[in-house]
Amino acid sequence: MATRQRQKERQLVGDVTDFDLNVFKIVDVRGTSVGVVRTATGFYALRNHCPHQGAPLCLGKVTGTMLPGRPDEYEYGLDNEVVRCLAHGYEFYLESGRSVFDVVGSRARTYEVEIEGDKVWIT
């Protein structure tokens, strides 16, 4: 029963080849705007809605960011593991939707992505 329920809820969002590296594709999942992205480490899906003020989060950049460090030191890391909102610049991990370095308590909603053959499914 659980399996049938799951199969009912998952949704095909395209072929693997439809996804350019590190570029969000915006899809409709049961009436909700969701961004799906392929990076070097896998596929990720987040609700296209910033938990801060509701801006379209997945129109922001897939990027890395500056790591915490000593004064005057800039070290870039997390390359292509982060989405930065195009509005106020809030950053969230693609994988977990959590705020990068816990700057804010809220998190972006994530969706499970499954690859079967060359098909990309969202649950």
Add this chain to the structure above:
Amino acid sequence: MTTGRDADANDNGTMIIDCDVHPHINGPHDVFRYLSEAWQKRFDNKEFKMTARAMDRYPHPDGNSLRPDTVPPNGGLPASDPEFIRTHFLQPYGIDVALLLPIQGAAVNAWTDPEAASIFTAALNDYFIDEWASKFDEYYLAVTVNPHDPPAAAEEIRRHGDTKGVGAVWLPLINALAGSRYYHPVYDAAEECGLPVVFHPTGAEMSYLGVPCVAGGVPRTYAERHALFPQIGQSTLASLVFEGVFQRFPKLKVGLVEWGFAWMTPLMWRMDKEWRNFRYDTPWLTEPPSHYVREHVRLTTQPIDEPQPTSADLWKLMDMISLDEMLMFSSDYPHYDIDDPKIVLGRMPAEKREKVARSNALEFLGDKIAAAVA
């Protein structure tokens, strides 16, 4: 703009007045029809610049201070297409009045040529009246005036005193505090025409000699500079009050736009305390400073402070001085830090919301606009 949500602004039936929208021209050629051939030649220069923020000094950390999804379909600058803003921002959010503050004109506070500044701001005013305010019911222009030449600024205000679609005057500041007698011709004309005067950053701050700067030195980064803008709002307010501008111009209304507002509570306390100590220092103030602020000054919401984990502390600060009577909604469209009207107003306690969304601004902008949207 993509809102990222199913926007239907009228959840509570209140239409919104947005007191800070920045329309753009795509280049000086857009206003050439208002200029003599000689001024066209002067401005037709590849080094002509209409952005006052020095990019070598304060580059935006993400590379763009304009929100990418505000770019209109024709590819022009964000907020250069009045119809696109209507359909993608104003209408989805239920905004029926947008006060236009053309930042490219106000950036003349960084210029050194006062005649060029008068000519350019007048041309921009004509353009935004002809192409925006006279064609669309929602748009009201704050005519930009030249701070380098107050008599010319006054003349420009009087030229538009009865112009349909003009809702305010934007006086960009130079290195004279707002209460200085230097600006009296501007206030005289604005009062005579029944137009409120608004003060708003132009981008020049901390980038040029001769413009408002923050105390003590030059901030290092974009974020540090941005965090300190309230200083200029505070200096502007205190100067207007203590100089006695509101005694000289008793019908003058002033709007402090984008300087923050949470600082108002302790500043009102402190100004009143100084007045109690030293009333005889400014004997023209027959009432405490907070009295004049309440009578004459309004502030705007964006960029709203966001104390964590909730905004409850902000509402407490407001309640301490009944700031909800003085606050007006603003979005700052199309800048990166647009405040979403539904989020900002939705967080606000219900008894404050209508005043901030609408009625305070209607009163501020005056009978002409109130009658138009009634």
